Amino acid sequence: MTEDEDGVRAEFIAEAQEIIELLSRDLLVLDHGQKEGHPDPDLINSVFRGVHTLKGIAGMFGFYDLGEVAHGLEDLLDQLRLGRVELSQEVLDVLFEGVEVLQRLLASAPDAPRPDLGAFHRRIQSQLGGPAPPPPDLAAFGLDTGVLSVLTEYEEHRLRTNIDQGVPLYRLRVRYALSSIDTDLEDLKSRAKPIAEIITYLPSMDGGDDDSIELEVLFASRATVRELRNALALPDEAELEAVAKVAPSATIPPPARAPTQQPASPPTRFPPPPSGLAPPAPGHDGGADALSLRAVAKTVRVDIGKLDHLMNVVGELGIVKSSVGKVLDRLRGVPELRALAAELHRIHRGFERHLDDLQDGILDVRMVPLGQTFDRLARAVRQVAREHGKEVRLAVSGADTEVDKLIVEELTDPLLHLIRNAIDHGIETPDERERLGKSRVGTLALNAYQKGNHVVIEIEDDGAGMDEERIVSSAVARGAITAEGGAELARSDKLALIFLAGVSTAEHVSDLSGRGVGMDVVKTHIARLGGVVDVHSQPAVGTKFTITLPITLAIISALIVRAAGRTYCIPLTVVQEALLLDPREVRTVEGREVITLRGATLPICRIARLFDLETPAEARVKEYVVVTSLGQRRVGIVVEGLEGQEDIIIKPLGPSLRSVRGFAGATDLGDQRVVLVLDAPSLLEEVFAATAATEARGARGEASA
Amino acid sequence: MSGGPIQRRETVVPAPLGRAKGRAERMGEQTREFLAFALAGERFALPLASVREILKLSPITEVPRAPRDVLGILSVRGRITTVIDLRRRLRLPHGEVTRGARVLLVDAGVEVLGLLVDEVFQVYRLSPDEIELAAVVAGDLSDYVYGIGRPGAVERGAAADEIMILLDPVPLLRR
Numbered sequence: 001m002t003e004d005e006d007g008v009r010a011e012f013i014a015e016a017q018e019i020i021e022l023l024s025r026d027l028l029v030l031d032h033g034q035k036e037g038h039p040d041p042d043l044i045n046s047v048f049r050g051v052h053t054l055k056g057i058a059g060m061f062g063f064y065d066l067g068e069v070a071h072g073l074e075d076l077l078d079q080l081r082l083g084r085v086e087l088s089q090e091v092l093d094v095l096f097e098g099v100e101v102l103q104r105l106l107a108s109a110p111d112a113p114r115p116d117l118g119a120f121h122r123r124i125q126s127q128l129g130g131p132a133p134p135p136p137d138l139a140a141f142g143l144d145t146g147v148l149s150v151l152t153e154y155e156e157h158r159l160r161t162n163i164d165q166g167v168p169l170y171r172l173r174v175r176y177a178l179s180s181i182d183t184d185l186e187d188l189k190s191r192a193k194p195i196a197e198i199i200t201y202l203p204s205m206d207g208g209d210d211d212s213i214e215l216e217v218l219f220a221s222r223a224t225v226r227e228l229r230n231a232l233a234l235p236d237e238a239e240l241e242a243v244a245k246v247a248p249s250a251t252i253p254p255p256a257r258a259p260t261q262q263p264a265s266p267p268t269r270f271p272p273p274p275s276g277l278a279p280p281a282p283g284h285d286g287g288a289d290a291l292s293l294r295a296v297a298k299t300v301r302v303d304i305g306k307l308d309h310l311m312n313v314v315g316e317l318g319i320v321k322s323s324v325g326k327v328l329d330r331l332r333g334v335p336e337l338r339a340l341a342a343e344l345h346r347i348h349r350g351f352e353r354h355l356d357d358l359q360d361g362i363l364d365v366r367m368v369p370l371g372q373t374f375d376r377l378a379r380a381v382r383q384v385a386r387e388h389g390k391e392v393r394l395a396v397s398g399a400d401t402e403v404d405k406l407i408v409e410e411l412t413d414p415l416l417h418l419i420r421n422a423i424d425h426g427i428e429t430p431d432e433r434e435r436l437g438k439s440r441v442g443t444l445a446l447n448a449y450q451k452g453n454h455v456v457i458e459i460e461d462d463g464a465g466m467d468e469e470r471i472v473s474s475a476v477a478r479g480a481i482t483a484e485g486g487a488e489l490a491r492s493d494k495l496a497l498i499f500l501a502g503v504s505t506a507e508h509v510s511d512l513s514g515r516g517v518g519m520d521v522v523k524t525h526i527a528r529l530g531g532v533v534d535v536h537s538q539p540a541v542g543t544k545f546t547i548t549l550p551i552t553l554a555i556i557s558a559l560i561v562r563a564a565g566r567t568y569c570i571p572l573t574v575v576q577e578a579l580l581l582d583p584r585e586v587r588t589v590e591g592r593e594v595i596t597l598r599g600a601t602l603p604i605c606r607i608a609r610l611f612d613l614e615t616p617a618e619a620r621v622k623e624y625v626v627v628t629s630l631g632q633r634r635v636g637i638v639v640e641g642l643e644g645q646e647d648i649i650i651k652p653l654g655p656s657l658r659s660v661r662g663f664a665g666a667t668d669l670g671d672q673r674v675v676l677v678l679d680a681p682s683l684l685e686e687v688f689a690a691t692a693a694t695e696a697r698g699a700r701g702e703a704s705a
Numbered sequence: 706m707s708g709g710p711i712q713r714r715e716t717v718v719p720a721p722l723g724r725a726k727g728r729a730e731r732m733g734e735q736t737r738e739f740l741a742f743a744l745a746g747e748r749f750a751l752p753l754a755s756v757r758e759i760l761k762l763s764p765i766t767e768v769p770r771a772p773r774d775v776l777g778i779l780s781v782r783g784r785i786t787t788v789i790d791l792r793r794r795l796r797l798p799h800g801e802v803t804r805g806a807r808v809l810l811v812d813a814g815v816e817v818l819g820l821l822v823d824e825v826f827q828v829y830r831l832s833p834d835e836i837e838l839a840a841v842v843a844g845d846l847s848d849y850v851y852g853i854g855r856p857g858a859v860e861r862g863a864a865a866d867e868i869m870i871l872l873d874p875v876p877l878l879r880r
Contacts, residue, residue, distance in 0.1 A: 611769030654787040
């Protein structure tokens with residue numbers, strides 16, 4: 001495959017991926033609506049359009065299998081939106097399966113063997129409805145034939161449905177400037193959405209000039225004229241009137257026949273359109289396609305590598321900025337150049353401001369809402385719950401919380417894992433729940449929110465919870481801790497044992513407690529993103545995992561410190577405070593140094609000892625403790641000096657240093673000064689592991705004594 | 706020509722496919738240009754095509770816990786680059802860093818690494834009869850030794866002081 005073809009293929013895949021994700025999102029909402037008993041017809045139509053577009057581009061790019069599946073789904077959706085097939089859980093199952101199939105096809109290699117899609121097509125066929133609908137009988141509705149003759153099949157269906165349900169019809173005549181009609185229409189649609197259903201809109205004959213166009217909008221709503229005027233924020237000159245009383249029983253000849261008598265109603269507002277403004281042919285929703293094209297044109301897909309490059313350039317500009325600052329300082333020292341220095345100072349300040357804006361802008365582009373990930377999870381919840389015969393209600397909050405794109409991508413797997421565990425092992429079967437006096441439907445809550453420089457994601461179930469004693473005994477069985485050590489652990493520490501590699505890889509834990517398979521993997525994943533995961537659980541009540549992540553990986557504020565005669569950066573996101581170390585405060589517990597900070601014990605670690613470095617003798621005049629915390633753990637890092645705070649770009653160390661633990665990367669502080677950035681989560685981990693090991697050794701020693 | 710600028714090469718050495726073929730390409734079977742440098746009083750050379758750039762020595766940041774032969778890291782136009790102590794890698798005696806010391810940026814396939822050397826000499830263009838392949842010289846040489854270069858061997862016999870050890874960068878920098 002040539003490079004060009006690769007590019008085209010990648011472009012298609014990206015676009016198709018977007019469409020499929022949107023489909024999946026809409027289907028989930030539909031699923032919810034169906035369960036509540038009122039699926040949104042607009043959404044069915046939106047899903048239909050999405051599949052239609054997908055079919056089109058798949059054909060264009062030679063993804064024939066994918067196109068065929070999309071075609072099958074389109075047939076089913078077409079019947080759904082026209083009301084010929086009822087939206088049922090079975091139909092939704094097929095549609096969800098369709099999304100999975102599409103995704104699988106998209107992910108498969110270009111030269112992979114063609115999958116057998118026969119079974120899936122048969123399932124689609126089995127859902128397809130039967131006979132054509134009864135002939136339309138709309139004409140006598142105070143609607144003139146001009147309108148009726150140009151309605152698409154779908155619009156006609158919606159009109160009929162509304163009439164059948166006794167929803168009054170309205171006609172709106174409103175003028176929009178040609179230059180802004182797109183946004184005006186979108187605005188009208190979104191305002192109408194909560195209280196009215198727009199059935200169709202057409203340009204009116206008698207009211208167009210060079211700069212503006214008059215639209216006739218037909219819609220159904222139970223609201224009054226006054227309410228509609230307010231809700232739609234109509235300009236005063238817009239005309240809004242009820243079309244006619246709805247008479248569902250009226251027998252009316254179909255529109256194809258000659259126009260019958262009109263009720264005494266306003267003059268004809270829907271003349272047959274001139275050929276130049278021909279509306280879309282029935283059955284082909286051209287208007288909708290045009291709209292989706294517009295939506296696409298407003299966004300640009302960007303390779304994240306390009307953003308990284310821009311970020312690098314920003315970093316270099318930052319170095320330029322500090323060099324200019326130094327020149328400025330030198331100029332200031334020369335009396336006859338004062339004026340020049342002042343001018344340069346102003347320019348420098350401006351440059352700094354714009355550079356900050358640029359940096360914020362690039363960071364902002366990298367941010368995506370967690371919603372995309374949550375949608376994927378919601379699909380998994382539905383699937384896993386059905387597989388295991390559980391009834392699960394998913395409660396999502398904070399889907400609009402934004403996180404760095406890279407983090408979002410790495411987050412899906414660990415979250416999926418936690419969710420699967422929660423449904424598989426946490427939430428009981430409906431019968432079991434009933435017996436326990438719980439509601440038959442289990443609840444899985446997915447909450448996200450921002451907390452300072454971090455994003456917190458919680459996964460909480462109201463299932464069986466975890467039994468910490470069983471976790472401890474299996475950890476003891478694996479030799480990860482001693483029985484005595486285990487007995488002394490606090491409750492939360494016992495639960496945290498599920499994250500130990502030695503324990504969690506043991507099938508025993510998952511057998512006994514129902515959790516643990518791959519929990520260490522979840523933890524490693526999260527740690528790689530600079531985050532931590534904590535667990536709370538109560539037997540019979542439920543389990544809650546809390547993941548704390550930095551918002552972005554690209555640029556961080558860091559504390560610059562001197563330790564062991566060297567300079568290091570500590571990400572400010574983990575720094576709680578820094579204070580002067582009083583050497584008299586240091587106590588030794590089990591061979592570890594600790595201090596007491598506001599009544600709580602704080603383990604401290606010395607960089608020199610941690611990294612096995614020789615400290616220059618003169619360095620140790622004063623020492624500071626930088627209190628770092630992640631989740632619920634705190635460690636004080638002892639340093640010799642605090643040099644200030646700076647925004648830094650973390651750059652990865654090369655492959656040959658990948659196995660070196662303890663550093664998140666390095667950064668350029670200018671002056672050719674490369675400084676290592678401490679990897680706080682891994683260092684915290686290390687200090688705690690060492691503490692735990694000491695305790696375990698201590699416990700063993702006592703036991704043998 | 707010590708210290709003089711040598712033209713920067715952007716040529717990327719292709720990752721070795723079959724070992725024999727990859728090596729032949731790396732070692733420049735066609736051009737046979739080698740950059741000679743000094744290390745612990747001995748003369749070594751790397752294929753010119755693998756050398757991206759020659760840097761003057763700038764402060765190198767030490768990386769705790771790194772493998773012993775890693776000197777540290779430095780920034781090459783914003784890119785963090787690992788610098789290897791070639792003396793350590795070649796198990797040569799330790800020595801002071803001198804004024805002539807340079808860092809060669811060498812493309813090792815997966816990564817561009819910096820190699821600290823004592824002094825950079827010049828580029829040699831060697832004909833096939835000026836190269837003794839390692840396999841011919843002795844069977845038990847390290848795999849990173851490609852052969853022995855003897856410039857001028859054809860015309861005037863081997864001048865002992867110009868003998869150089871030709872290194873193959875990929876096995877040399879593989880861990």
